[in-house]
Amino acid sequence: MDWKNLATSLFPDGHNIIERDQFLSGSGQVGGETVTVIGTTGHAAIGVEIALLQAQEVLATVRAHPQRAIVILVDTxxxxxxxxxxxxxxxxxxxxxxxxxxxxxxxxxxIVGLVYDQALSGGFITSGLMADACYALPEATIRVMGLPAMARITKVPEERLTELAKSNPVFAPGAANYLRMGGIEEIWHDDLAQRLMQAIRQADPQDKRSAAGLQRGGRSMAFKVTQAVADHADTP
Incomplete structure (x- = not known):
């Protein structure tokens, strides 16, 4: 989805989001309150400039608008x-x-993230996945590493990884697989403005992704391992 159409759907009460060299910034009206909006468009490659611009907007919000919600639009x-x-x-x-x-x-x-087009690698990890909760549109493309690159790094044949991806969401791209793993909280199919308002109201700073991944059958060990480490740390 084009970011301008997305902004119109997310903020029917108005927004002042602008694009500068694939970097999005501004604010929007959600349920009677103003939120800060940052993000990227055009499948942006995150270089030092965009990373710094996003960080500057976050810090400016912390300084000038205490406790204002932040919405991250992801296409990278x-x-x-x-x-x-x-x-x-x-x-x-x-x-x-x-x-x-x-x-x-x-x-x-x-902090709420929304993958509206493409989300790959470190550009996603340090934006949408840093939110209290990250959501996605149905057509979003999400993956940390493509199977060809994964095959080169792990030395596992690509054909074997392709086969594993059919039953294991860890190896497979797509919003539905990230939903199963807990990385995505929900896939938004309709009424984006209402969905965003609910997401902001329900935002929880406690990270529950590994627990969600276990509950949804996408990650069987992450929550158990983190709990075991936490329990061990609490032991005198």
């Missing part, structure tokens, strides 16, 4: 794979963005 092909970005420390810029979102959450800002 992941981090930009350029020598320049690597030399400048793109990993540090993206970590800075994640830290800024965590700071906002600790200061009482509710």
């Amino acid at each position: 092909q992941g981090q930009r794979l350029r020598h320049r970005d690597e030399m400048l420390g793109i990993n540090s810029y993206m970590a800075h963005l994640a830290k800024c979102l965590d700071l906002a959450r600790r200061q009482g800002h509710r």
Whole structure:
């Protein structure tokens, strides 16, 4: 979906979102309250510039608008794979963005992510997955790593990974599989404005994704392992 049509659907009471070189920023009206909006469009590759711009908007909201909700609109092909970005420390810029979102959450800002087109790799991890809850449109493309790249990294034949993807959502792309794993809270099919309003009201800073993944049958061990580690840490 085009971001302008998406904004109209999400904020029928009005918004002032603008695009600058694939970076989205502004505010919108949701259920009588103003929310900050940041995001990307055009399958943006997240380089140092966009990562820093997003972080700046988050910090500006924390300073000027205490506890205002933040909505992250996600359309990214992941981090930009350029020598320049690597030399400048793109990993540090993206970590800075994640830290800024965590700071906002600790200061009482509710954070909601929405994947409306494409979400890949680190560009997704440090944006939508840093939200209190992340949602997706049905046509969204979501994956951390494509199967060909996964085959090269793991040395597992691509044919075997393709077979595994048929029954295991960890290997398979798509919003439905991320819903099963708990990474996506819900897939929005209709009335986006109402869905967004409910999502903001229900935003919970406690991370429940691994528990949701276990409940939905998409991740069988993540919650059990984290609980075992937590229990061990609490043991004198």
